[in-house]
Amino acid sequence: MRLLVVEDEERLARALKRGLEAEGFVVDLAADGIEGLEAARYGDYAAVVLDIMLPSLSGYRIVATLRAEANWVPVLMLSAKDGEYDQADGLDAGADDYLTKPFSFVVLLARLRALLRRGAPERPAVLAVGDLTLDPASRQVRRGDVEVTLTSREYALLEYLIRHAGAACSKIAILDHVWEAGADTDPNVVEVYVGYLRRKIDTPFGRRSVQTVRGLGYRLADDRAG
Numbered sequence: 001m002r003l004l005v006v007e008d009e010e011r012l013a014r015a016l017k018r019g020l021e022a023e024g025f026v027v028d029l030a031a032d033g034i035e036g037l038e039a040a041r042y043g044d045y046a047a048v049v050l051d052i053m054l055p056s057l058s059g060y061r062i063v064a065t066l067r068a069e070a071n072w073v074p075v076l077m078l079s080a081k082d083g084e085y086d087q088a089d090g091l092d093a094g095a096d097d098y099l100t101k102p103f104s105f106v107v108l109l110a111r112l113r114a115l116l117r118r119g120a121p122e123r124p125a126v127l128a129v130g131d132l133t134l135d136p137a138s139r140q141v142r143r144g145d146v147e148v149t150l151t152s153r154e155y156a157l158l159e160y161l162i163r164h165a166g167a168a169c170s171k172i173a174i175l176d177h178v179w180e181a182g183a184d185t186d187p188n189v190v191e192v193y194v195g196y197l198r199r200k201i202d203t204p205f206g207r208r209s210v211q212t213v214r215g216l217g218y219r220l221a222d223d224r225a226g
Contacts, residue, residue: 001046001116002026006036006062007078008054016049019105020112033057040066045073047115049108052079052090060093067094074115076108092136129165130222132201132209134158143205153178154197157190161210161220170217194218 003025007013010031017027028043030036033054040048040062052059063075077095081087087098096118097111127134131144139155141148150158156178161169171187178193179185198210209223 002028002044003047003049003112004028004030004036004039004043004045005049006030006033006040006054006059007049007051008032009051016105016108019109023109031055033059033062037062037065040073041069041071047074047076047112049076049078049112050095052077052081059095060089063090063094074118076111076115078103127159127162129162129209129220130224132162132220134162141201143201143207146205148200150197150200153193154200157193157197158201158220161218165220168213168216168219174217190218 001024003020005013005016005020005027007016007029008031013029013031017029020027028039028045030039033056036048036050036054037057039045050059050062054062059077059079063077066073066075075095076097076099077090078099078101079090080101087100090098096115099108099111127136133142134140134155136159141150141155141158157174160174160177171190174190175185175187179189194210194212201207202209207223209221211219211221211223213219
């Protein structure tokens with residue numbers, strides 16, 4: 001299998017090439033963002049190992065561009081940035097996995113193999129239920145052609161529901177994923193924010209996409225019929 005490693009630290013790039021080739025891979029190297037993007041666009045790679053901080057073009061821009069062009073090659077992103085928001089930015093841009101430097105080569109290899117087992121199924125960069133869309137990279141929400149402005153909490157709630165579209169999501173599950181872990185939050189606050197969300201994405205458009213599932217919680221569904 002052929003891999004692309006986009007890394008501007010020459011010693012690390014060479015070490016990765018040696019290690020991966022010893023495992024039976026064929027490895028190409030790119031040392032800057034523009035070169036890496038062109039290689040990923042036109043090379044037939046099983047996966048890409050992509051640094052974030054690159055000359056000329058960042059790893060964020062590279063993966064976002066590939067996804068916008070419907071290129072779904074699996075991407076393992078590397079970075080010295082280990083903050084949770086840095087990791088979220090990389091994954092939201094379209095990366096499949098994220099590994100912080102310094103890292104174990106054994107772990108990198110295991111994660112690469114996991115990506116290769118999954119392959120590169122086509123998946124949209126923008127999440128949608130009917131004409132309601134959410135773009136995780138830009139954090140833009142639209143109902144048809146109309147942009148909808150949400151607070152951070154409303155956005156997080158909608159993102160959780162849209163990622164579980166069609167399924168009933170309990171208040172406890174929503175609390176666990178949308179509110180701070182360990183916070184002593186009354187489950188009824190979910191009902192309050194569902195009301196806020198409905199007033200922004202449903203009521204002005206005559207929709208009922210945020211549905212109550214009696215005894216279970218809430219479900220996001222395509223309700224274009226009104």
